[in-house]
Amino acid sequence: MANSIALAFACLAIAGVFFRFTAIRKNAKIAESTGFKVFYSPVYMNETWWLFLHKFIVPFLELLPSPLTRPWLKTAQRWRLWHYSYEPFEEAGSDTIVMATPSVNMITTCDPVVINQIVSQPRKVQQDPKIMKLLAIWGDNITSTDGEEWKHHRRVVNAGFTPAIHAMVWEEASEQAQTLIDHWATLGSVVPVVKIWMSKLALHVVSATFFHKKLTWKEVDHVPTGHQMGFEQALNTVIRHLQPIALLKARLKWLPFKTTQEAYTAFSEWTAYMKELRQIVLDRLDETAKKPNKSLLESIVVAGATGEAKDALPEDHALGNLFLTALAGHETTANTMAFTILLLAVYPEWQRRVQEQLDQQFDGRERLQWSFDQDYQALQKGPVWAVLKESMRLYNVVQHLYRKTVAPTTLLDSQGVAHEVPAGTLCQFNLGAIWRNPNRWTSRTATDKRREKMRNCPALDFDPERWLSNSDLVNDQDLHVPRFFPFGQGPRQCPGERFAMVEMTSVFATVYKNYSVELVVSQEKLKACGGDKEAAWESAREGAIRTLSEDIVSNINLELWKELPIQIVKRHG
């Protein structure tokens, strides 16, 4: 009996391998017609079994001779793409390659020309429905749709990003940052994991400006009557359990595990909060519909309720967009702020340059006298934005974007060669590889020896100067397409770009005008360095640079959950 079962399994495994191999061969033939370099990949990065088992399998695959795994093993690990950066393309000897997998052909590229061609042909290249529908948890929304349906969602969401909202973001972000610093002071001014606080801060800003729901540091865990979770906790828990919620939604209720029960409670609580917010607008519908400057919530709900043929959104679509903007609007900005704060603690010389710019700009004016109209634009020219851009270059929180060809498409590459890509090809833009491609971006801040010793940590290349002296921006000045686009490009470019930049500028102005942020040097470290403060600081800095590489994790966003303590110190003079 046991022998028969073993035989049956062996036959199944052989048949599986045979079918996979045949499918790859078939896909590879089609891929070769594109003229891009083609590689076989025995797995497709999004296959369910691979996503579940990779942790156990990858260490064994890494023991195989590299010609057998190059470059597919790196491209198949989507959660490590940021860590591998340009390596798979280096291994492949090309900035655009096609991976022929058992299920789909996937173009993966870090060539800005190819990317620009892809996003410029929205009729032929669209969102991949399989990937984007996962985010349609409450209903279709701006990211889960394409074509005419997407235009509809986009119009409604865009209407919420008004100049009045951006001015509100400026004020709210500054107030939240100041009250957070005051809150930190009550906790001793040492912050072990800055990411956690930046997520809260960014959520507070989104909540106040989009939903008219003011959140404060004291009421973080407040649970209103009739609810089982606070507003903030409900959203954060939904985000933490996004994958099971996306797959099972209300069916989670029937699973008896603690985490699935928690996920279900968060799912139903967040649904209730969104419905309540919607109802508040519905109660003042006529008045709100006439407002020239609607908030995002108002724009979405009014469009859904008035039934105008042009803009009407059913309730599930309205909830879908409310969730999506809350999600897209806070984690991206929060992680970018967290990385930038840590980088400035590692590079105090850049912190000083930021402070000099702020001192000059505000010239003795107190925080409440700063203004969006007078100060936001002025701060874009100088170290504040140079630091932000350099941080987004090295720590691109959105690591990859996807499109799928729905018709045969011609793509030119940076050498001017035309490639014919058939319909049904998945296109992946590897953003980290674009901006850490050593052939395009100069690295001046670390010697090869130091780079080798520190295992090529991205933080070693932090060089905001490149944004101030444009001459050194990139090696290929003759490239006539955008080369740095952390917010995407083309019709689907991030609608929240200005929102995010206003928020981050305002937070950094508030933090660094009156405070410095320093790495914490532990007593053990000081002791280990024989009481030499300078040596202990250097050692803490080396540790921070390593942490900013080895401990970065890739979830929906790139993030650092591990402790990397910093302390907030009042500036003098």
Ligand code: HEM
């Ligand atoms: C540092 C902060 C942010 C970064 C790096 C970022 C980046 C991006 C990127 C790369 C895309 C995809 C573009 C594409 O598919 O080509 C995107 C889309 C989007 N972002 Fe952002 N984003 C940020 C902040 C925000 C904020 C603050 C909001 C809202 C308040 C927002 C809302 C959205 C939405 C709704 C989309 C989908 C657009 C569509 O599919 O039409 N983002 N973002």
